[in-house]
Amino acid sequence: MNELKHLAGRLRDAGDLPALLGAAYSAFEAILLAIRGREDPATGMFAALVMSAASAAEGRDTIIRAPSLPITSPGRATLVRRAGEPEPGIRDLAAGLAQLAGLLAEKLAAAGQRAALGADRDACVQAAQCALDIRALLGGAGDD
Amino acid sequence: MTDRPVFGDFVQAAAGQLDATERRPGGLTRAADVEDTSRNLLRLVTAMSRCMATTISAAGDRAWREATAKPDPWTRARAETRDALDNAARFLRQRRFPSKGADTEPVTADGPTLPVARRLSAAASSLQAGRDLLQTHYVVKPGGLRENRSHWAPAITSDAVTAGMLIELSALAHRAAAQAAGTATAPSERGTREARRNLNTACQWLCVYVRAVRTAQREAPVSGLARTLLRELPLNVMPQRWVPVGGESVAELCGGVIDTAERGRRLARDFVTEAVWSPAMNITSLGRVAGAATITSHNCELVLTSLADSPLAGRFRQQLLGAAAAAVCSRESWLGVARSLDDVTTDTRGYLSPSAAEINDLALWTGRLAFTDSDWTPAAGPRHPVRPASSLVQSMDDMRTVVSAVHYTCDALAGLARASRDQIRQASRATRFLVPTRSLPETMEVPHPFSPAPQDRLGQLTDGYGDAAIASSRTARHVGITAEAIGAPSHMLTLAREATRGSGRVPLREQTSAKSEADLVVRGPLESVLRGLEVVDETLLRQAALLDAEGTRLVIRAAESTDASRAAPAFGMVDPIRSTAPVINYVFASAEPSELSALRPPELCTDREAEAGC
Numbered sequence: 194m195n196e197l198k199h200l201a202g203r204l205r206d207a208g209d210l211p212a213l214l215g216a217a218y219s220a221f222e223a224i225l226l227a228i229r230g231r232e233d234p235a236t237g238m239f240a241a242l243v244m245s246a247a248s249a250a251e252g253r254d255t256i257i258r259a260p261s262l263p264i265t266s267p268g269r270a271t272l273v274r275r276a277g278e279p280e281p282g283i284r285d286l287a288a289g290l291a292q293l294a295g296l297l298a299e300k301l302a303a304a305g306q307r308a309a310l311g312a313d314r315d316a317c318v319q320a321a322q323c324a325l326d327i328r329a330l331l332g333g334a335g336d337d
Numbered sequence: 338m339t340d341r342p343v344f345g346d347f348v349q350a351a352a353g354q355l356d357a358t359e360r361r362p363g364g365l366t367r368a369a370d371v372e373d374t375s376r377n378l379l380r381l382v383t384a385m386s387r388c389m390a391t392t393i394s395a396a397g398d399r400a401w402r403e404a405t406a407k408p409d410p411w412t413r414a415r416a417e418t419r420d421a422l423d424n425a426a427r428f429l430r431q432r433r434f435p436s437k438g439a440d441t442e443p444v445t446a447d448g449p450t451l452p453v454a455r456r457l458s459a460a461a462s463s464l465q466a467g468r469d470l471l472q473t474h475y476v477v478k479p480g481g482l483r484e485n486r487s488h489w490a491p492a493i494t495s496d497a498v499t500a501g502m503l504i505e506l507s508a509l510a511h512r513a514a515a516q517a518a519g520t521a522t523a524p525s526e527r528g529t530r531e532a533r534r535n536l537n538t539a540c541q542w543l544c545v546y547v548r549a550v551r552t553a554q555r556e557a558p559v560s561g562l563a564r565t566l567l568r569e570l571p572l573n574v575m576p577q578r579w580v581p582v583g584g585e586s587v588a589e590l591c592g593g594v595i596d597t598a599e600r601g602r603r604l605a606r607d608f609v610t611e612a613v614w615s616p617a618m619n620i621t622s623l624g625r626v627a628g629a630a631t632i633t634s635h636n637c638e639l640v641l642t643s644l645a646d647s648p649l650a651g652r653f654r655q656q657l658l659g660a661a662a663a664a665v666c667s668r669e670s671w672l673g674v675a676r677s678l679d680d681v682t683t684d685t686r687g688y689l690s691p692s693a694a695e696i697n698d699l700a701l702w703t704g705r706l707a708f709t710d711s712d713w714t715p716a717a718g719p720r721h722p723v724r725p726a727s728s729l730v731q732s733m734d735d736m737r738t739v740v741s742a743v744h745y746t747c748d749a750l751a752g753l754a755r756a757s758r759d760q761i762r763q764a765s766r767a768t769r770f771l772v773p774t775r776s777l778p779e780t781m782e783v784p785h786p787f788s789p790a791p792q793d794r795l796g797q798l799t800d801g802y803g804d805a806a807i808a809s810s811r812t813a814r815h816v817g818i819t820a821e822a823i824g825a826p827s828h829m830l831t832l833a834r835e836a837t838r839g840s841g842r843v844p845l846r847e848q849t850s851a852k853s854e855a856d857l858v859v860r861g862p863l864e865s866v867l868r869g870l871e872v873v874d875e876t877l878l879r880q881a882a883l884l885d886a887e888g889t890r891l892v893i894r895a896a897e898s899t900d901a902s903r904a905a906p907a908f909g910m911v912d913p914i915r916s917t918a919p920v921i922n923y924v925f926a927s928a929e930p931s932e933l934s935a936l937r938p939p940e941l942c943t944d945r946e947a948e949a950g951c
Contacts, residue, residue: 225679229679232631234635234638237720237721238719239635240632240635240700240704240715240717241715241716241717243628243631243632243672243675244628244715246628246675247625247627250624250678250679251620251621251624254620254682254686254773255686257773258686262786284719319687329716330716333716333717333718333719
């Protein structure tokens with residue numbers, strides 16, 4: 194969960210488009226990695242997690258196609274759960290991922306409006322849609 | 338299960354026409370009536386030939402042409418029945434006023450006037466429509482080669498269905514011969530002798546057809562299931578797309594599941610050839626398909642488990658639980674595919690292929706069947722209880738409906754996995770799969786965001802789809818066992834698969850049912866008269882049968898001696914009268930192949946020779 198907070202911080206702190214794209218890439222990859230291995234049919238979140246993973250992979254691929262994404266932006270190294278950090282319950286995890294996806298959608302949509310290059314604009318808009326899908330899928334995690 | 342017409346509808350209609358009886362109009366049979374009857378019998382014979390051709394594959398055709406000295410009974414029956422129909426058609430074409438299109442077109446806008454001719458005409462039209470239905474499962478390429486267009490197509494050309502077709506047609510041939518021989522042997526106007534003789538000889542060839550099938554059936558019985566499968570072959574049309582709107586009944590949900598599964602399977606199959614170039618062949622579609630198939634497998638598991646909880650499950654409970662366990666394996670295989678896709682991408686993205694849209698719908702339909710929430714979507718929160726058995730099924734009919742829906746779904750998922758694997762193979766030949774360079778080891782310095790996907794990753798991917806296909810097929814097989822045990826309509830899927838796999842060995846599992854065998858019994862004229870008088874005394878019936886057999890031997894001996902002293906074949910020249918035609922027909926329906934030479938048509942003019950004044 195700390196990792197998710199860290200990624201949310203990176204998104205908020207991104208000062209320019211390349212930084213935001215780098216943070217978005219990391220966020221999508223983190224969502225994907227967080228879900229993989231946790232798709233447990235017994236939790237009642239199975240379908241939502243499976244489809245969220247597809248959307249996360251889709252969002253990540255979209256960001257990679259943005260021309261302004263730095264080729265050297267942080268990759269896998271920052272995406273591993275830190276040692277010693279307790280594994281969250283699936284509902285908490287889903288709620289956390291939904292929150293991160295919401296922030297991601299908001300930041301990407303705003304960046305899409307400001308981007309100078311058409312390809313950057315398209316990537317931001319489409320990735321924002323992927324993030325919105327994830328939020329919609331996982332947003333019900335806290336519902337009773 | 339679906340509203341689509343099936344082949345059996347048309348065969349049944351044809352048989353119904355030929356079973357009808359009307360009083361023959363009084364007076365002498367006119368030449369035009371004989372002409373009408375011959376023309377419409379020819380239409381029926383032509384439709385029968387076409388039906389046979391539809392069920393015989395190029396490989397099967399080659400097998401009987403190249404058959405060695407002792408072909409198997411059904412290979413021999415194919416050859417003999419084809420020969421019989423050819424000969425019947427040749428006699429029927431020897432009419433006074435043959436015209437273009439006479440083999441297929443009704444005689445006039447008003448149709449024939451004689452009841453027998455009307456019945457033959459209606460039967461021919463029904464059978465031709467049935468043949469057209471079978472033909473929808475194929476597309477004929479410019480070179481004349483047939484290409485399968487549905488998953489039923491391989492079953493249609495299987496040995497079992499081919500044998501089923503011969504049996505089905507022999508029942509029609511028997512009825513048609515009985516009807517048309519009546520016209521040939523009725524008191525007639527002068528000048529109709531040759532036409533009646535040709536008509537009667539054609540009827541005798543239809544009896545030869547019946548005999549050939551009966552012999553094969555006796556030597557290598559084909560299960561009644563082969564006929565059942567043939568009759569249940571549906572019209573190959575794309576079902577209409579349904580999207581659940583909420584509040585559907587279980588029966589409506591099952592209908593939506595079946596139609597959507599069928600659409601998804603079909604679209605995926607059709608898309609294989611487009612995978613090389615289509616922008617819709619992309620990581621977005623593949624990811625959605627894998628995710629939706631994972632969820633659909635999970636939903637199937639939940640439905641099967643609920644069904645097992647039903648008091649109606651009874652002795653099928655264990656089978657249902659076995660199928661649910663298989664669905665778990667299927668779910669895990671599809672999940673493995675979804676994970677493999679995380680590591681690759683494609684040259685295009687963002688478009689959703691038609692089959693991906695359908696499989697998304699299928700996840701929704703099955704989800705609404707599995708959960709109580711009638712508005713269920715994957716985004717539903719964790720609190721969505723599974724539909725209890727009492728809400729799912731209240732009768733065995735409900736059980737059959739739901740099991741069929743799950744069966745169709747699992748079968749479609751297996752087809753989808755195979756089609757997806759083929760799509761990937763096609764696309765990878767065009768180097769359409771890429772990997773983000775970020776996912777490559779850091780030692781590989783690539784100054785671009787993407788590079789072509791390494792072969793090992795593509796290999797993993799196709800292996801994953803192969804596993805999913807195996808697991809989904811296994812689930813479908815498990816569900817199929819239950820479907821068959823409870824008589825669910827979807828058990829046709831299992832029959833079709835068994836028939837396809839059995840190509841090369843004819844019989845499906847069971848022996849012929851007594852009913853289907855009885856359909857083929859050809860009784861002698863004396864026995865028929867006694868039965869017509871409603872005589873039930875077994876001794877009398879047996880005596881009549883013995884006399885019929887003795888009569889047969891007498892006719893054969895007479896034919897042999899006559900044949901030896903004549904240039905022209907014997908029976909083709911017999912002038913049929915009311916008393917001799919049934920005897921002759923019976924002889925040929927019960928005689929050995931060696932006697933058939935007596936029925937060979939005379940050397941008929943070819944069209945070219947006829948034009949030259951032959």
